[in-house]
Amino acid sequence: MKFILFALKNLLRNKIRTLLTVLSIAVSVTVLFSLLSFTKGYEKGMTSELGKMGYQIMIVPRGCPYEAASLALSGGKIPNYFDYSVLEEVKKIPEVEIAAPFFMSAIIRPDEDRTDIYFGMDENMFQMKKYWNIKGSYFKDENSLIMGGDAAYIEQTDEPGQKFYVREKDREFVVTGILERTGTKDDGFFFIPLKAAQEMFGQKDRVTGIAIRVKDPTLIPTVVEQLEKLPDSQVITMSQLMGTMMNLVAQAKTLILSIIIIAIIISALGALNTVLMSVFERTKEIGVMRAMGAGREHVFQLVWVETLVMALISGILGIGIALIGMGLVEKIIKKLLPLAPQGSVVSFDPNTLLICLGFVILVGLVAGIYPAYRASKLKPIEAIRTE
Amino acid sequence: MTKELFTLEGITRIYKRGNEEIKGVDGLTLKIDKGEYISILGPSGAGKTTFLNMLGCIDSPTSGKLIFYPDNGEMIELTRMKENKLDEFRRENIGFVFADFFLLHSLTATENVELPLIFSSGKKVEDGYSKKVLEMVGLGHRLTHKPLQLSGGEMQRVAVARSMVNQPKVLLADEPTANLDTGNSEVIFNLFEELNSMGMTVVVATHAEELAKRARRIIFLQDGKIVEDKGGK
Amino acid sequence: MKRFLKSKKIILILTVVLAIYFPLSTFAAVCVFRFPDRDVYKLYPKATNYKSVIKKVEKETKEKCEAFLGKPLDSDETELTFYEIYKGKELIGMIHPHAERGEYGTIEVVWAFTLDGKIIDFTIQRDREKKGKELNGPDFRKQFGGKDLNSPFVLENTKEINTKLLKPVQEADKGSSAIAYGAKKTLTFYKYLFQEVK
Structure with a gap:
C-alpha cells in the first residue's frame, strides 16, 4: 500500500466532512478560474477587436471632449473639423503607410427614437477595413451607400440595389454593399463616400478625423511624436484605448479577486479545521503508528499529504466545474458588461x-502545516494512553 | 557475537500526576539475551507496561541506562539517542502487540499488516510478505476482511502479524490476551512460542499466570521493582 | 492647465472607446411598439388601459399564414406581440405593430383593428420614405378603415396594393404597397393566432 493511498483512505473515513470541505474549496477555485479565464478572454477579445480596426492611430481636432462624447453617444454636430491641409501634413510623415480621412456625423430622430450615424470614407479607409465581408460592392458613385450589418437588418435591406433616403437632407442613395456583422460599431453605421458626407452636412473639404496605419507597429511612437506637433489636434493611439479599457476592467477584477481571496482563505481555514479534527480523532492511531516505527516526519507528511490531496481534488473539481460552466459565465458576463467585445470573452488558457x-x-500546503505539526507533536506513549 | 540483546541499568521512570510523583518502574537492572521468551507478571500498576514501553522506546526513562546490542557487534546506548534515531530503532527492531489490538478499521487485514511498511522505506520486504505473515497466523482466508468483520481473536492475530511484518528482533506484547477468551488466548501464546522458536525475542506482560508459565523466564514486578526473576541465567 | 488637458484627453479616449464598444441602442427586434403610451391613445381615444399578449408562431400556424398570404413569413416572425386595448374593463380593440420594407427602408406601422378583424386606423412610427408624410396622412389612412380579409385590398399571392380598392399615395407605389401588405399580414396573424384558435 502506498503512502498516498493511505492518505486517501483516511480522507474517505469521514466522507461527508471531506466532501463538504472539498466543495467549499472547489467553489472558490471555480470562481477564481472563471475570473482569470474571463480576464484573459476579455483581453484577447479587445486585442482582436482593436486589431480589426486596421489602424493604430487616430487624430481628431482638439476640442471640447464633452461635445465629442455627446456625438459619440447620441449623435450631434461634430464640434471641430480639420481641413485637408492637415491630411497633407500627415501624409508627409514617412513612416505613415496609410492616412485615411473620414467624416462622421449623426442625425438624431427623436420622434422615431433613433440616431443615424453616417460615416464618410474613401478608398484609404476601405483598404483598412480589409476584414469587411461585403455582400455587393464598394461605392460605385457619389450616391452609393454601404450598410452595416445591424443597420441593414433594421432597414430590412438584403439586396444591393435597394434604395435609401435621408429625409432631413433630402438625399437619395443606392445601397451597393451590405456588411456581414463584424461585432464592432461598424455594424450600426451607414457608410457613404467622403465627398457625399461632406456635402450632405455642409462641410466641404473638411474631415472629422484621420485614421493612420503605420508601416511597422514599432514606429508608432515616432509617428505619434510628429503628429503631436500638428496644431489643434489630438492624437489617440489604439493602445491607449486598450489601456483605458483594461484599466476599467482591472479595477473590477481587483475587487472580485479580493472577494475570492477571502473566500479561499475561509475555505482554507475550513480545510485546516477538517484535518485538525481528524488528527484529534486519530490520536491513538497516530500513537500506534509511532510505536510501529513511524517517525515524526512520517506523521507530519501523512497529515500534510492528506490536506494536499484534499486541496488538489478540490482544485481539479473546481476547474472542472468552471470549464463545464464556461459558456454560462460567458453569457452572464455579456449580459452584465455593456462594453463586451463581440467575440468570446472567456477563454481557456x-x-x-x-x-x-x-x-x-x-x-x-499552508492549511496542512498546522494540523500536521500538531499530529507530529503527539508523543506515542501519551497518544496510546488517551481514552 | 554477543548473546545479549538488552542491558538495563537502574531504569527508573517517574510520572508526575499533579503534585504526586509516581514511580512507574524503579531502578530496574537486568539483562535480556537474544532469543529469550520472557513473561512479565505482576498486579495492575506494578510497572509491566512501563517496562515494555522502556524497552520499545516509546517512552524514555527518567534515569538509568538502556543498552541495545545489534547483530553487528556494536553497543547502542538507547537512553542517549535522539528521537528520530529511536523511531528508526523501533522501525527495525521492535514489534508491538497491544491489549486493544489498535487496528485501523478503515483498512483491510492485509492493509493493516502492511501499514508499518509505509514508514520503513529503507528496509526491503519481499512482495506478498504480509500475506505470508497472515497465513502464518492462520488468517490466509481473511485477507480482505476489515477488522469489524473479524472476531477478537482474529483481530489480535492480525495485530501480531502486523508486529511481525518488519521482521523485528523483539516482540513486545502488552496484555495481549486481556480482551480474549481462553481458547483465543491459547492461540496467541502458541504463536508467540512459534515466533520464539524461529529466533525472535518475545517479552509478554500479562495477568494470565497459566499462560505466563509457558515462558522460559518469568519476571515478577511489584511497585516498579523486580521481586523475582526466575528461569533466567 | 496641463493637468486639465490630460483629463480632457482621458475623456476623449473614453468617448471613443464608448463609441466603439457601446452596443447600438437602435439594434432591436424589427418591430417593437416604440411609443405605446402615445400611440395607443392616438389610435383609441377612449382607451384607458392596454395589455400585451405574446404569441408564438407554431409551425402549423406559420404554414396556414403562408398559404393564405402566398408569400413566406420573415425569418424573425416567430413570436409576435399584440396589444389588447381596454376601456375600463371592456376589451375594445387590438393593436399590432408590423414592419415591412418600403422603397427606401423599413416602414414600421402600428395597426389598430377591431376584435372581429376590421381595420380601424394606423400610424407610422418609423420610416424612411420620401413621401412618409403623405403615407401617414389622413387621406391615405382613412381608406383602410373598415377593411378586413374579405376585401382583397392586396393582389392575391403578391405584395402589391390592389389599386381598385385602395388608392396609393402618388409617387409612392412601393411604400403604399408595403403598408397595404402589412395590413393584410397583421390581419392574417390575428386570424390564425386569435380568431381561429378559440
Missing part, C-alpha cells in the same frame, strides 16, 4: 489552469 492548480496546492 493552460496558464490559468496552472495558476489555479498552483494556488490550490499552495492553499493545501
Whole structure:
C-alpha cells in the first residue's frame, strides 16, 4: 500500500466532512478560474477587436471632449473639423503607410427614437477595413451607400440595389454593399463616400478625423511624436484605448479577486479545521503508528499529504466545474458588461489552469502545516494512553 | 557475537500526576539475551507496561541506562539517542502487540499488516510478505476482511502479524490476551512460542499466570521493582 | 492647465472607446411598439388601459399564414406581440405593430383593428420614405378603415396594393404597397393566432 493511498483512505473515513470541505474549496477555485479565464478572454477579445480596426492611430481636432462624447453617444454636430491641409501634413510623415480621412456625423430622430450615424470614407479607409465581408460592392458613385450589418437588418435591406433616403437632407442613395456583422460599431453605421458626407452636412473639404496605419507597429511612437506637433489636434493611439479599457476592467477584477481571496482563505481555514479534527480523532492511531516505527516526519507528511490531496481534488473539481460552466459565465458576463467585445470573452488558457492548480496546492500546503505539526507533536506513549 | 540483546541499568521512570510523583518502574537492572521468551507478571500498576514501553522506546526513562546490542557487534546506548534515531530503532527492531489490538478499521487485514511498511522505506520486504505473515497466523482466508468483520481473536492475530511484518528482533506484547477468551488466548501464546522458536525475542506482560508459565523466564514486578526473576541465567 | 488637458484627453479616449464598444441602442427586434403610451391613445381615444399578449408562431400556424398570404413569413416572425386595448374593463380593440420594407427602408406601422378583424386606423412610427408624410396622412389612412380579409385590398399571392380598392399615395407605389401588405399580414396573424384558435 502506498503512502498516498493511505492518505486517501483516511480522507474517505469521514466522507461527508471531506466532501463538504472539498466543495467549499472547489467553489472558490471555480470562481477564481472563471475570473482569470474571463480576464484573459476579455483581453484577447479587445486585442482582436482593436486589431480589426486596421489602424493604430487616430487624430481628431482638439476640442471640447464633452461635445465629442455627446456625438459619440447620441449623435450631434461634430464640434471641430480639420481641413485637408492637415491630411497633407500627415501624409508627409514617412513612416505613415496609410492616412485615411473620414467624416462622421449623426442625425438624431427623436420622434422615431433613433440616431443615424453616417460615416464618410474613401478608398484609404476601405483598404483598412480589409476584414469587411461585403455582400455587393464598394461605392460605385457619389450616391452609393454601404450598410452595416445591424443597420441593414433594421432597414430590412438584403439586396444591393435597394434604395435609401435621408429625409432631413433630402438625399437619395443606392445601397451597393451590405456588411456581414463584424461585432464592432461598424455594424450600426451607414457608410457613404467622403465627398457625399461632406456635402450632405455642409462641410466641404473638411474631415472629422484621420485614421493612420503605420508601416511597422514599432514606429508608432515616432509617428505619434510628429503628429503631436500638428496644431489643434489630438492624437489617440489604439493602445491607449486598450489601456483605458483594461484599466476599467482591472479595477473590477481587483475587487472580485479580493472577494475570492477571502473566500479561499475561509475555505482554507475550513480545510485546516477538517484535518485538525481528524488528527484529534486519530490520536491513538497516530500513537500506534509511532510505536510501529513511524517517525515524526512520517506523521507530519501523512497529515500534510492528506490536506494536499484534499486541496488538489478540490482544485481539479473546481476547474472542472468552471470549464463545464464556461459558456454560462460567458453569457452572464455579456449580459452584465455593456462594453463586451463581440467575440468570446472567456477563454481557456493552460496558464490559468496552472495558476489555479498552483494556488490550490499552495492553499493545501499552508492549511496542512498546522494540523500536521500538531499530529507530529503527539508523543506515542501519551497518544496510546488517551481514552 | 554477543548473546545479549538488552542491558538495563537502574531504569527508573517517574510520572508526575499533579503534585504526586509516581514511580512507574524503579531502578530496574537486568539483562535480556537474544532469543529469550520472557513473561512479565505482576498486579495492575506494578510497572509491566512501563517496562515494555522502556524497552520499545516509546517512552524514555527518567534515569538509568538502556543498552541495545545489534547483530553487528556494536553497543547502542538507547537512553542517549535522539528521537528520530529511536523511531528508526523501533522501525527495525521492535514489534508491538497491544491489549486493544489498535487496528485501523478503515483498512483491510492485509492493509493493516502492511501499514508499518509505509514508514520503513529503507528496509526491503519481499512482495506478498504480509500475506505470508497472515497465513502464518492462520488468517490466509481473511485477507480482505476489515477488522469489524473479524472476531477478537482474529483481530489480535492480525495485530501480531502486523508486529511481525518488519521482521523485528523483539516482540513486545502488552496484555495481549486481556480482551480474549481462553481458547483465543491459547492461540496467541502458541504463536508467540512459534515466533520464539524461529529466533525472535518475545517479552509478554500479562495477568494470565497459566499462560505466563509457558515462558522460559518469568519476571515478577511489584511497585516498579523486580521481586523475582526466575528461569533466567 | 496641463493637468486639465490630460483629463480632457482621458475623456476623449473614453468617448471613443464608448463609441466603439457601446452596443447600438437602435439594434432591436424589427418591430417593437416604440411609443405605446402615445400611440395607443392616438389610435383609441377612449382607451384607458392596454395589455400585451405574446404569441408564438407554431409551425402549423406559420404554414396556414403562408398559404393564405402566398408569400413566406420573415425569418424573425416567430413570436409576435399584440396589444389588447381596454376601456375600463371592456376589451375594445387590438393593436399590432408590423414592419415591412418600403422603397427606401423599413416602414414600421402600428395597426389598430377591431376584435372581429376590421381595420380601424394606423400610424407610422418609423420610416424612411420620401413621401412618409403623405403615407401617414389622413387621406391615405382613412381608406383602410373598415377593411378586413374579405376585401382583397392586396393582389392575391403578391405584395402589391390592389389599386381598385385602395388608392396609393402618388409617387409612392412601393411604400403604399408595403403598408397595404402589412395590413393584410397583421390581419392574417390575428386570424390564425386569435380568431381561429378559440
